[in-house]
Amino acid sequence: MLKQEVYGRPLVYLDNGATTQKPLPVIECIRNFHSFKNSSIHRGIHFYSERATEEFENARKTVQQFIHAEKSSEIIFTSGTTSSVNGLAWSFGERFIRPGDEIIISEMEHHSNIVPWQMLCERKGSVLKVLPFNDDGILEIDRLDALINNRTRLISVMHISNTLGTINPIRTIIEKAHENDIPVLIDAAQSVQHIAIDVQQLDCDFLVFSGHKIYGPTGIGVLYAKEKWLHELPPFQGGGEMVDVVTFQKTTYTEPPVKFEAGTPNYIGAIGLAEALKYVTSTGLSGILQHENALLDYGFQQLSQLDFVKLYGQASDKSSILSFNLRDIHYYDAGMIIDKMGIAVRTGTHCAQPVMQHYGISGTIRASLGMYNTKEEIDNLVGAIKKVRDMFV
Amino acid sequence: MLKQEVYGRPLVYLDNGATTQKPLPVIECIRNFHSFKNSSIHRGIHFYSERATEEFENARKTVQQFIHAEKSSEIIFTSGTTSSVNGLAWSFGERFIRPGDEIIISEMEHHSNIVPWQMLCERKGSVLKVLPFNDDGILEIDRLDALINNRTRLISVMHISNTLGTINPIRTIIEKAHENDIPVLIDAAQSVQHIAIDVQQLDCDFLVFSGHKIYGPTGIGVLYAKEKWLHELPPFQGGGEMVDVVTFQKTTYTEPPVKFEAGTPNYIGAIGLAEALKYVTSTGLSGILQHENALLDYGFQQLSQLDFVKLYGQASDKSSILSFNLRDIHYYDAGMIIDKMGIAVRTGTHCAQPVMQHYGISGTIRASLGMYNTKEEIDNLVGAIKKVRDMFV
């Protein structure tokens, strides 16, 4: 059962794909830490430093449990999904990518899972290949075989699309990849908050997500990496506690995960994230999913009935996102009016320009759901859309 | 006049070099933002997104004013000093460093200003040169000329040493460097919170610091770069809003500073940092400095009187840090007992192993001051040290 708390205001907040609102326990946890427990972590031996370190390491364990990683040392804290992908792209690239090697992503990726690979390819003379999707917003998974060859070094795909809502068949992708000994990175930025993830069952090699999209603070993210990779990959940043011995002649690194966490980590962010994950767990991910799916179905059905609404993303396996345009009305005009009616939606490319290019449009209106949204809010949205229509025609 | 608020507890907190305690306005600002204003920034056109964006950009202006940068676009938000240095090392390295080129740092640097350059040198086949310090903890500035040659591409030095407290003659270094057309990076992690900085007057090319060491949140830091560099340097991360046009063929980047802020920035961290800077400004940096200097002098003098105390760092230009060992007592033993007496100090290498190597020791006890410390607390520390002495001999 969802606790219908009011997170501050009576606003209709349908921009959860961008960032989520924070539950009170998360806000209070952060405040409490700042007020009573703050101290830098690692190696400090005084009481507060000890305790902060312990809470930080417990946060790591909470993340581990949340995504069912085998070990807590497989959890690396970063500053967000984008940093996680960039860090891995850098590190993986340095270790494994030679000129002519290939990396596969999909056509529906977020810029954060495109640009780091483009930068890598440019640096290393490697090649980026793209798995396309069809007009319903479904990956053309049959074409994956043709893209894979003996130069393929990595496949990086999103679990759930932030523009289309499509839930991608990542199990199939991972299986196919592993048949060819290719590791897989899953961008779970839009999925951890909706669907239970078990990295061991999925058997993915890497998985990334952001704290702020799963009811936690900004400035904290996660890079999960299977242990076997952690020893092979070089650190992506240097400094602080990630070293073992530093001399000007030679520096050796310490063990993962600390090897990958140069400098003072955002330990308060990590602790806030852990609190958010606990909140989600205690609310129950299956209940959240059921609730959100009911809202999504309802919203989808309501919008489908309006002949001037064009919906993007018709996959049957879909989650939490309604992306659409209104005939003859610019999304920007619509968005401004919808905002004025107290409904927060997002307009534009949603950092996925290739998806827009696919449909030959310059943007959409996107309503994205969170666990606290309600049927009334969907009704409000639908009402607002009708009103927009009246104003512009 | 320093407001002597109690930040939660009656503990004697002398570990400000590691991280600082947060003033109430900062804690409340963050809570308030979480509770009433949270929304993702940039391009969202709804009311909350607009307002969050505006606050984020105002935070940038606050930082600009605080360090007296010419333009707010010269302020790049990162996740901390370590990220700032790593990002710059990467970016500067890609653009300007060829095999055989040289970079100069000092012997007293923090690992975060050593390891990124070592990583760069390893990648590019360039050479790291080191400006030594003497046993008093003073840089041997006369030797800089001999280190500079026509292969020198960058000098990166700390403003204030986190182990020795030495205030380095960065003006002289910058002048010498610029005579030879060499840009300079200043690691201000230990100085912005103590001494007023004017990057235009200093004329440094880059300057970095961390939010959490200047009474702000964790997970936020600053990279200042003179505008002329911003257009030349490539971005260090890809994804999110930092792009202009993304296609799989070619991606173009947007203008600085956003070009360097891939992904969702830690906007709440930035806003919290701005609040901290305002707090520091309204308290008055000159008053803070005077207060801290008086404490430092007093502490230095008290400790000098104890014949079993060996102090490291005898520079006359010194700030806020007392680093020492007790004869025949391991710093770890001393630290444990001092902690038990409710005094938080730090023991170990302080992420500056080369400084320890210089003195042939494995660590020190470090007391580092913040604006809220008092003379009584110094007395407590001195008392604790005497007690430790009694226990162990």
Added chain:
Amino acid sequence: MKSIIEIQQEISGEFEMYDDWMDKYNYLIELGKDLAVIDTKHKVKENLINGCQSRVWLHAEYEEGLIHFTADSDSIITKGIIALLVRVLSGRKPEEILNTDLFFIDRIGLRQNLSPTRSNGLLSMIRQMKLYALAYHAKAKGS
């Protein structure tokens, strides 16, 4: 022809008639629809203004000491806003455009209520108009 100040006062008066922001938007939409169409040969990439979620084309012509603006946008609200700017600034001398204080923007609540700050469309439009004025001003002085 009315002065820049007079026209701004006129516009402020028009908007004051509407209490409701929704009516103000409706009025903007009307203005957008009525904006004289731009010559399609000017709807080119070079005339695009950056910083808008919607696309804005702004074209300027300089004739007998006066600058004439024509513009278009794929967003009708943006077009309405441009219509206002064109009404105030088109057909003026470069110096006038450069020196004018666009007080009507705040007075009708355009900045706070009608246009988002960050998508920056409004500011970019004004900046671009002033840049044209600057360029033609320099040209006029040079010749």
Added chain:
Amino acid sequence: MKSIIEIQQEISGEFEMYDDWMDKYNYLIELGKDLAVIDTKHKVKENLINGCQSRVWLHAEYEEGLIHFTADSDSIITKGIIALLVRVLSGRKPEEILNTDLFFIDRIGLRQNLSPTRSNGLLSMIRQMKLYALAYHAKAKGS
């Protein structure tokens, strides 16, 4: 020889005599000073334990089915803690060491009050002792 349980109870009793944590530390310091010196030839890099701010050398010898530990540290408090561990675990069979529950650590407040968790010295020491036990256990079974 007393059992591992008995020795742990004995140690717990000794520490209960002190109300004050400061006295407990003083006692630890005494224990540290009294710890039998390790043979300097065993104070080598291979015997160093990771994860301590202070250095700890731990040496193990296996004789007639029993493991004998000698150890040293440059920190006297750490040495005191090791002295306790040596007292409990040295001269035992590998199986005993492997299966033992070191309840005295919590009972005398070593974990919470006497030793910091993160510098991890205590845990590293115990882990290392158990690793030796494991190794000798395997060896004993193998031979």
